[in-house]
Amino acid sequence: MNILEIKNVTKKFGDFIAVDNMSLTVAEGEIFGFLGTNGAGKSTTINMIAGLLRANAGEIKILGKNISKHSHFAKKNIGIVPQDIAIYEDLTAYENVKFFAGLYGLRGSQLHERVEEALKFVGLSDKHKSYPKGFSGGMKRRLNIACAIAHRPKLIIMDEPTVGIDPQSRNYILNSVKKLNEMGCTIIYTSHYMEEVEEICSRIAIIDHGKIIAEGTKEQLKAIITNTKDVWIEIKPMETIDLNKIQSISGVKAVQMEENLIKVSSDISVNNLNTIIQCLINDKVEIRSLKEQSPNLETVFLTLTGRSLRDH
Amino acid sequence: MQDVMWLVRHTLKKTFSNKKNILLYFGTPLIGIIISLFVYSGSNEKNVHIGVVNNDPHYITNDTIHFIKGLEHLSVTNIKKSEIDDQITSGKLDCVLVFHQGFSKSVEQGRPGHLQIVSIHGAEITGFVKSYLYHYINNISALGKIANGDERTFWQMYERYQQSPFRTSVHPLKDTSKNIGMTYQTIGYLLMIMLFSAGSLAEMIVREKENRTYFRLLSAPINGNKYILSNIIVNMIVMTGQIMITLVMMDQVFHIKTNIAFWQMAAILMLFSLVAIGIAFITVAFANSSASAGAMQNLIVVPTCMLSGCFWPADIMPTFVQKIANFLPQRWALDALLKLQQGHSFGSLYLNLLIILAFALIFFLVSAYKFGRNNNVNNFV
Ligand SMILES: Nc1ncnc2c1ncn2[C@@H]1O[C@H](COP(=O)(O)OP(=O)(O)OP(=O)(O)O)[C@@H](O)[C@H]1O
Ligand SMILES: [Mg+2]
Numbered sequence: 001m002n003i004l005e006i007k008n009v010t011k012k013f014g015d016f017i018a019v020d021n022m023s024l025t026v027a028e029g030e031i032f033g034f035l036g037t038n039g040a041g042k043s044t045t046i047n048m049i050a051g052l053l054r055a056n057a058g059e060i061k062i063l064g065k066n067i068s069k070h071s072h073f074a075k076k077n078i079g080i081v082p083q084d085i086a087i088y089e090d091l092t093a094y095e096n097v098k099f100f101a102g103l104y105g106l107r108g109s110q111l112h113e114r115v116e117e118a119l120k121f122v123g124l125s126d127k128h129k130s131y132p133k134g135f136s137g138g139m140k141r142r143l144n145i146a147c148a149i150a151h152r153p154k155l156i157i158m159d160e161p162t163v164g165i166d167p168q169s170r171n172y173i174l175n176s177v178k179k180l181n182e183m184g185c186t187i188i189y190t191s192h193y194m195e196e197v198e199e200i201c202s203r204i205a206i207i208d209h210g211k212i213i214a215e216g217t218k219e220q221l222k223a224i225i226t227n228t229k230d231v232w233i234e235i236k237p238m239e240t241i242d243l244n245k246i247q248s249i250s251g252v253k254a255v256q257m258e259e260n261l262i263k264v265s266s267d268i269s270v271n272n273l274n275t276i277i278q279c280l281i282n283d284k285v286e287i288r289s290l291k292e293q294s295p296n297l298e299t300v301f302l303t304l305t306g307r308s309l310r311d312h
Numbered sequence: 313m314q315d316v317m318w319l320v321r322h323t324l325k326k327t328f329s330n331k332k333n334i335l336l337y338f339g340t341p342l343i344g345i346i347i348s349l350f351v352y353s354g355s356n357e358k359n360v361h362i363g364v365v366n367n368d369p370h371y372i373t374n375d376t377i378h379f380i381k382g383l384e385h386l387s388v389t390n391i392k393k394s395e396i397d398d399q400i401t402s403g404k405l406d407c408v409l410v411f412h413q414g415f416s417k418s419v420e421q422g423r424p425g426h427l428q429i430v431s432i433h434g435a436e437i438t439g440f441v442k443s444y445l446y447h448y449i450n451n452i453s454a455l456g457k458i459a460n461g462d463e464r465t466f467w468q469m470y471e472r473y474q475q476s477p478f479r480t481s482v483h484p485l486k487d488t489s490k491n492i493g494m495t496y497q498t499i500g501y502l503l504m505i506m507l508f509s510a511g512s513l514a515e516m517i518v519r520e521k522e523n524r525t526y527f528r529l530l531s532a533p534i535n536g537n538k539y540i541l542s543n544i545i546v547n548m549i550v551m552t553g554q555i556m557i558t559l560v561m562m563d564q565v566f567h568i569k570t571n572i573a574f575w576q577m578a579a580i581l582m583l584f585s586l587v588a589i590g591i592a593f594i595t596v597a598f599a600n601s602s603a604s605a606g607a608m609q610n611l612i613v614v615p616t617c618m619l620s621g622c623f624w625p626a627d628i629m630p631t632f633v634q635k636i637a638n639f640l641p642q643r644w645a646l647d648a649l650l651k652l653q654q655g656h657s658f659g660s661l662y663l664n665l666l667i668i669l670a671f672a673l674i675f676f677l678v679s680a681y682k683f684g685r686n687n688n689v690n691n692f693v
Binding site for chain 1: 326524529532533
């Protein structure tokens, strides 16, 4: 059964089209990745699923039921982890989770158990009497998640749950996502971090300018670019180079700079390595090493959108 | 409704777990009482001079006049009908009671009439005389109704009534003018506190949007209307508390005699609390941050309270200010209280009550309209 169906959904803010005729289905039991650059329309889509924004056109169904007609049903089955942390600073961790879980009708000892369970799940059991004021960014993110799962929703939507946190908290969160999935939850996971999505998601949609430009399993997505080869060129740090020059070399599909690493994706049938190196030498760039790389999701994204996933 | 109550409990707990807020919401109304005690301490009381014209010599009339004489701070002189105009215009008398022939008969029959009150002062003088006098007469005419024309029965009951100890309950008239001033001052101040309280409670809506918890609330099975309703309920609970504390403290601790029945006073103030919520919602609907909502409330509350006479009697202000005050809800609430003190019946105040209600309604409609528009452009995300 499809837990989520989005059919031809469009959302406009004034004249600006944030989500453009999008269609998408997520089956029960998946961890579905939502990849896109800043402003691609991920949060807007999520807000529509959560019933916070109304679509201008199209239809969204949760477990086969239209969310505008069955909003209560839809909301009960969804847990949203918002991109911006939404907790009360003047309530303890326990009180925060308890309050939000109570909105779903839980009361008494059942409520208490679920709250403890959720806090334990995100590793905040020992902090349940503490106020979030003193929490680290990672702890706040984890509390933000606990508030969304205590009512045991079937579908959990996480909007960039790992933004700006320490690696330890991030690993904790990624493991919890896997565990939640094993327990039977379907998860929609939004991120800027390709490695995360590649690690945990069973299926991925790449979204750009409000449109889904590719969708499938990691393998399916990578297959889109079997005609691509990647070369990583390590150069002397702090060098400035003109990427446009490389971009204009015949056969080059995408080029990207990450610290002192130039990543060039080219058509597999074109032999342009000489030209690329020549170009760098002409610019007096010092080359340290050269490596052929098998394509990853980053390459897929780059080739499809012409832009790096993370522009910050 | 259960989810609304969950929100109400949450908001109350969150607000009052901070002990400072308890003091802020329930301590400040008492400051009004303290201020009024200072303002009116030692102010000397004025005697009211009353003339009596007795054209109906009968034991009922005589007892009635005797009753008036027994009230404190009233000096009563017998005069002739022809002297009325002279005495009143010269200011020697504040008011004259004329008992026309047939007065005692009408009372005995249970349909009191043939009584006239002449005064050039406003109701602030005659009001008290009237309210006590009517109370007395009504009691006796009630006996008349029970006796149903049987003169002997009436007389027996009348005798007993005259001797009954609870007749002495007229004594509270003592200190009235001082008490009236203190009541006015306290309630005027309370209105301002209510406006501010409603303002800061409603401000939570904006703050909730600012810290994004509103997002989470609405993604739970709660809609915006229920959330607003919960805020209204919290407002009502807090303001009811403030009203009760003020009224009980006035009565039990400070012994200020308001001269108004407790429930009537409470009813008018409760009605006004709707206005306070309405005003608060307007500031919240038009403000785009909690800081600007707060600033807007300061700009609205203090000046309107001054204009409408919350801090001093309206009639000491220039007439054009008084006219402006007619467009302010506080004026109508205070006016209703003054009228009640002067002995008007609660039912006769329907105009005041309707106007206060209309203010509340208009404020609610305007803010609802604005809230609706805000949500259309999705400002909350
Ligand atoms: N309430 C709004 N009013 C006007 N424009 C909006 C509103 N919300 C979002 N947008 C615009 O819609 C586009 C999509 O925004 P959205 O938040 O969905 O992007 P996103 O994919 O979540 O990006 P990010 O990775 O930065 O979170 C952006 O260009 C944004 O400026
Ligand atoms: Mg986003």
